[in-house]
Amino acid sequence: xxxxxxxxxxxxxxxxxxxxxxxxxxxxxxxxxxxxxxxxxxxxxxxxxxxxxxxxxxxxxxxxxxxxxxxxxxxxxxxxxxxxxxxxxxxxxxxxxxxxxxxxxxxxxxxxxxxxxxxxxxxxxxxxxxxxxxxxxxxxxxxxxxxxxxxxxxxxxxxxxxxxxxxxxxxxxxxxxxxxxxxxxxxxxxxxxxxxxxxxxxxxxxxxxxxxxxxxxxxxxxxxxxxxxxxxxxxxxxxxxxxxxxxxxxxxxxxxxxxxxxxxxxxxxxxxxxxxxxxxxxxxxxxxxxxxxxxxxxxxxxxxxxxxxxxxxxxxxxxxxxxxxxxxxxxxxxxxxxxxxxxxxxxxxxxxxxxxxxxxxxxxxxxxxxxxxxxxxxxxxxxxxxxxxxxxxxxxxxxxxxxxxxxxxxxxxxxxxxxxxxxxxxxxxxxxxxxxxxxxxxxxxxxxxxxxxxxxxxxxxxxxxxxxxxxxxxxxxxxxxxxxxxxxxxxxxxxxxxxxxxxxxxxxxxxxxxxxxxxxxxxxxxxxxxxxx
Numbered sequence: 001x002x003x004x005x006x007x008x009x010x011x012x013x014x015x016x017x018x019x020x021x022x023x024x025x026x027x028x029x030x031x032x033x034x035x036x037x038x039x040x041x042x043x044x045x046x047x048x049x050x051x052x053x054x055x056x057x058x059x060x061x062x063x064x065x066x067x068x069x070x071x072x073x074x075x076x077x078x079x080x081x082x083x084x085x086x087x088x089x090x091x092x093x094x095x096x097x098x099x100x101x102x103x104x105x106x107x108x109x110x111x112x113x114x115x116x117x118x119x120x121x122x123x124x125x126x127x128x129x130x131x132x133x134x135x136x137x138x139x140x141x142x143x144x145x146x147x148x149x150x151x152x153x154x155x156x157x158x159x160x161x162x163x164x165x166x167x168x169x170x171x172x173x174x175x176x177x178x179x180x181x182x183x184x185x186x187x188x189x190x191x192x193x194x195x196x197x198x199x200x201x202x203x204x205x206x207x208x209x210x211x212x213x214x215x216x217x218x219x220x221x222x223x224x225x226x227x228x229x230x231x232x233x234x235x236x237x238x239x240x241x242x243x244x245x246x247x248x249x250x251x252x253x254x255x256x257x258x259x260x261x262x263x264x265x266x267x268x269x270x271x272x273x274x275x276x277x278x279x280x281x282x283x284x285x286x287x288x289x290x291x292x293x294x295x296x297x298x299x300x301x302x303x304x305x306x307x308x309x310x311x312x313x314x315x316x317x318x319x320x321x322x323x324x325x326x327x328x329x330x331x332x333x334x335x336x337x338x339x340x341x342x343x344x345x346x347x348x349x350x351x352x353x354x355x356x357x358x359x360x361x362x363x364x365x366x367x368x369x370x371x372x373x374x375x376x377x378x379x380x381x382x383x384x385x386x387x388x389x390x391x392x393x394x395x396x397x398x399x400x401x402x403x404x405x406x407x408x409x410x411x412x413x414x415x416x417x418x419x420x421x422x423x424x425x426x427x428x429x430x431x432x433x434x435x436x437x438x439x440x441x442x443x444x445x446x447x448x449x450x451x452x453x454x455x456x457x458x459x460x461x462x463x464x465x466x467x468x469x470x471x472x473x474x475x476x477x478x479x480x481x482x483x484x485x486x487x488x489x490x491x492x493x494x495x496x497x498x499x500x501x502x503x504x505x506x507x508x509x510x511x512x513x514x515x516x517x518x519x520x521x522x523x524x525x526x527x528x529x530x531x532x533x
Contacts, residue, residue: 273517306471311342338369
């Protein structure tokens with residue numbers, strides 16, 4: 001019968017005497033499955049087994065494998081290729097086969113999901129049970145593994161696009177193809193290794209390996225973007241042009257044009273990005289009217305630093321250059337709004353020494369960013385900064401008093417970064433109420449908050465804040481990450497007016513994080529001139 005999914009005997013078979021032997025139909029039963037699988041192994045289908053197919057079709061059965069049953073030499077047994085004995089035999093075996101059949105990309109996605117789940121578990125349930133050193137190593141290792149699992153999906157696409165596809169083109173014979181494969185492999189290996197440099201390669205000055213690895217990571221991001229974009233354009237063209245245009249001209253080199261163009265564009269933008277990032281930060285002067293600011297404090301100069309990221313690719317030399325530029329501006333106040341570092345205080349202490357040369361008349365102040373909490377070493381950083389006469393504002397405020405009159409002052413407040421709440425970092429977390437305790441509504445309020453999201457939350461709770469200084473976004477740092485940074489933050493970069501008397505300024509960052517490149521953004525030191533209004 002059709003669709004019985006089992007062993008079928010249909011029609012008639014001729015015996016040696018020429019007499020017709022009627023054939024009976026058999027339905028599969030579970031106890032016969034092992035026996036029939038054994039027969040398949042002992043008597044595999046001959047090449048001419050297709051001759052038995054009409055027999056199966058004559059009885060209304062789908063075509064399948066045929067073999068001669070030794071117990072009935074005149075009867076051909078048919079087992080359909082999708083027979084139930086194979087699918088129902090062992091459910092566990094079927095599951096294993098289906099997992100093995102997953103593509104490498106799918107397996108990488110599964111691995112990323114497993115690591116991400118472990119990150120959620122460790123952050124939610126284990127963070128308070130582990131000591132800081134163990135938590136730091138676990139967090140960085142998980143981050144590196146998660147990033148590498150996701151990158152593996154892109155790396156497989158890169159390899160197939162610029163190695164496998166290129167090898168099929170006739171133009172490949174004119175190149176040294178093996179060195180090309182080695183170069184692509186080394187490029188991908190360096191990009192993948194970049195996240196592990198935080199574990200092993202952090203010192204007073206960057207290691208060359210770290211710079212090379214993070215440069216490859218930046219180029220990797222750009223290359224993935226161009227391969228995806230050019231591939232999408234190609235597919236759209238094929239759909240619009242129709243099947244007639246898809247036949248092509250038979251040019252064997254045409255498939256290689258897309259990866260070659262992507263590689264060339266990536267190389268050009270990588271060089272441009274490296275050159276931009278190697279330049280000193282631009283000095284951007286911004287005038288901000290501050291409601292309720294006393295006239296005796298008019299033209300007060302505040303220098304804003306953000307996102308220096310001392311670590312694998314930023315060291316003492318870069319920081320010393322920044323300090324020299326700040327001193328040349330002669331600010332009244334210097335503020336650092338988070339992400340000063342990516343490493344523990346003890347390891348990178350020599351690189352921080354130039355900060356001791358900052359000497360603003362009304363003080364130098366610091367608030368934490370998300371990367372300070374990734375180091376799991378915030379307390380030691382607070383002590384180190386205090387030794388350089390830099391005051392951390394740990395959900396607290398200070399009164400900035402006018403040099404001309406002790407009656408004229410404004411409130412400078414700072415909040416912990418919101419990532420401390422996510423990580424359940426003991427004793428830390430954004431607490432605006434505590435940070436503004438004692439700030440009078442009759443005086444101007446300036447708030448330091450690393451993330452623009454924190455600025456938005458602060459204004460929802462206290463709309464009387466006059467100015468908020470933030471960072472975090474890096475202005476996107478490199479193309480094509482700009483779009484993501486823009487979409488994920490309520491304030492992206494530059495000066496924003498919110499309501500009648502409130503302004504938010506977001507710095508694009510004084511240096512860069514990891515990747516020593518800038519595309520579509522520029523590092524800056526911001527000189528903010530406060531105007532009384």
